[in-house]
Amino acid sequence: MNDNNTINSAEILCVGTELLLGDIVNTNAAFLSTRLADLGINVYRHTAVGDNPERLRRALKLAIDENDLVITSGGLGPTYDDLTKETVSDFFGRKMYLHDQSLARIEEYFSRTGRVMTENNKKQAMMPEGAIVFTNNYGTAPALALYDEEKNKTVIMLPGPPNELVPIFNEEVEPYLHSRRESMLISHNVNIFGMGESSVETALKGLMQNAHNPTVAPYCKEGEVRLRVTARASTKEDADRMCEEMIANISATEVGKYIYGVDADTLENAAIKHLKRKGLTLSSAESCTGGLIAKRLTDVAGSSEVFLGGCVTYTNDVKMKLVGVSAETLERYGAVSGETACEMARGVRLALGSDIGVSTTGIAGPGGGTEETPVGTVFVGISTEKGEYVKRLSLSSMKSRSYIRNISANHAFALVLECENNNGKK
């Protein structure tokens, strides 16, 4: 399995005191992990250390000792505490030199974005001897790879900001790594909504424990369960076929009816695809979710084909003005009621002329709960020309505002997924 120059194992080492202070969340580690898994490279550890030369050196030594590949993020900036490149260079015993193309590119970047180049930015153009320099079209710090052939160790250094790291990886690092992989590890996600993790695992226990290739691993994400099916094979086609067979086995169990997609990524993605397939348009009227449904739908590029728009009706007055909820309904049943949810969904559908209207009204907390309608009470409505339906959610009042809003949006997307163009009810 271990050819001399093949990369099998990797560690992701993120550098930056802001990570250890909790000022930023480490999305780079997750992104890089996904992409390395696709390349068939096993990631065995994530490490984050601060902008401290000694701790960085120790973390780097440990990572290099145990793995073929180390990818670092951060510490390539212009400031005095950006030390990754210098530390790695020192570790491999390489000298630094001024890389003319990088300097020219940094100067050009500053002139193009109309900003002033300060002296400390020149530090970013210093490179260790023998480095492969990756162009950074998105910022000033060039990325680089150092490969020690004798020890078969590779360190790839990327800038910390995700909006630089992600495109550089896609455009330059992935092609570089592609040529050095050995076997193909392919994963597919089975998306499940409406069944808890323990129940899924109990239903699939035998199947999961006996599965070695492909493997099946469950994990939770706010209100959803996903099963990651991963196969290792010498070609993508073989691995895909092995995954397909396993997914068919899973679908044949009681879990099957809760599966809303494979590699659907998110419920909103699945909803958009469903609407496109059915040729239906959608609009939204949101109270407690406050724009989250529209935001999540429009996160999906191309959503404008099926999502016409929506209203955020945060007050009673706006519920009446924008989506025509009647004063009587608000008076008799209250803003947080199935009746109001129903009129909101109908109202926005008629106002915008869409095939489907969805709505939410509820108490996301932390304040605003009462005995009859505690925090976590949410009504999710859907309206089409043929019929209307409202679902009452009683989420735990202990859950966070963000959780309650997200789960409410999930239920709205799930209702859209059940909606057929020839079927009035839902």
Next chain:
Amino acid sequence: MNDNNTINSAEILCVGTELLLGDIVNTNAAFLSTRLADLGINVYRHTAVGDNPERLRRALKLAIDENDLVITSGGLGPTYDDLTKETVSDFFGRKMYLHDQSLARIEEYFSRTGRVMTENNKKQAMMPEGAIVFTNNYGTAPALALYDEEKNKTVIMLPGPPNELVPIFNEEVEPYLHSRRESMLISHNVNIFGMGESSVETALKGLMQNAHNPTVAPYCKEGEVRLRVTARASTKEDADRMCEEMIANISATEVGKYIYGVDADTLENAAIKHLKRKGLTLSSAESCTGGLIAKRLTDVAGSSEVFLGGCVTYTNDVKMKLVGVSAETLERYGAVSGETACEMARGVRLALGSDIGVSTTGIAGPGGGTEETPVGTVFVGISTEKGEYVKRLSLSSMKSRSYIRNISANHAFALVLECENNNGKK
């Protein structure tokens, strides 16, 4: 500095193969880091390893050897690959026993949420001898602390889901740690919008390099710069006063005019506070941001006092129907134009009866760009009774859809922050 039973240094060790596969982002490490910093405990490393007994054991040994405290997240679940508690217990040479209160609580949790308790959930009630058990009111896995007095090493084990980990930490772990801290480390964030990181650092270079207590550290967050000012002292009052003096020094430099708040957390938070202080109400009309402005405003609990609601006007037709943009404007200037942005802001303000209306229209990409209006072109508008203003953004077409949408929303919030009740223009 090192009393026998004081906690000075810590590592956060997160367990779960889903982290190494990139399926979830490690928000727990960021949350725990922030809270430990507030307690005056230095976090020196984050580590994430998979559900693998041998690697977990090695990571744990390294973390315990180098730190007074290790906080783990994950691997306390009911499934066969959840191994954190067993590994830690083994490491400290403690036996496991069935903790009756935990079992009773798990049974009660299942009965309350109306779910079926499966046999494997009992595993969650097994505890190492001598453990301090923390109640989990949000899920089935109890959290726990193991303290070895002789070695002065503490391991705190928390469940992986953030909606369990966060409240357990706040309610049970923080009080436990509070009694064991030594000196107080207090941080305040200075929020800056409209000036780049290099320029900020150049302006503050002398000040930052000479600052040891308090320290001043800059970091970037999509389109913003923050300066973290951190002081160490024996009391909160002393540390706060030291921070205040440093912040006054920073404000006196050219950076001062770009500061929009201290500990403002986010621009939307600052905007909501500003509106409350001024007694103004707000509404939004969004095209390219698609609900993101409303979503971010309503993320803030209590935003309903000043935010009335908004419209997501994703198509031309909806722009005319909901916020009264004229067909002539759309025809002559196009949907992505200053004129349309202006009519949207005015239209939503009048439709909802708010004091201020904000709007966005632009090309968030990746598709839809043209030569005159490339991806990244966004118009942000604001309208009050006294005047109107539109800002044209030319963001790099290389940036992601998510980045362009977020920066556009940031500019909308910045315009709101400049808005006075006695001042028409902006």
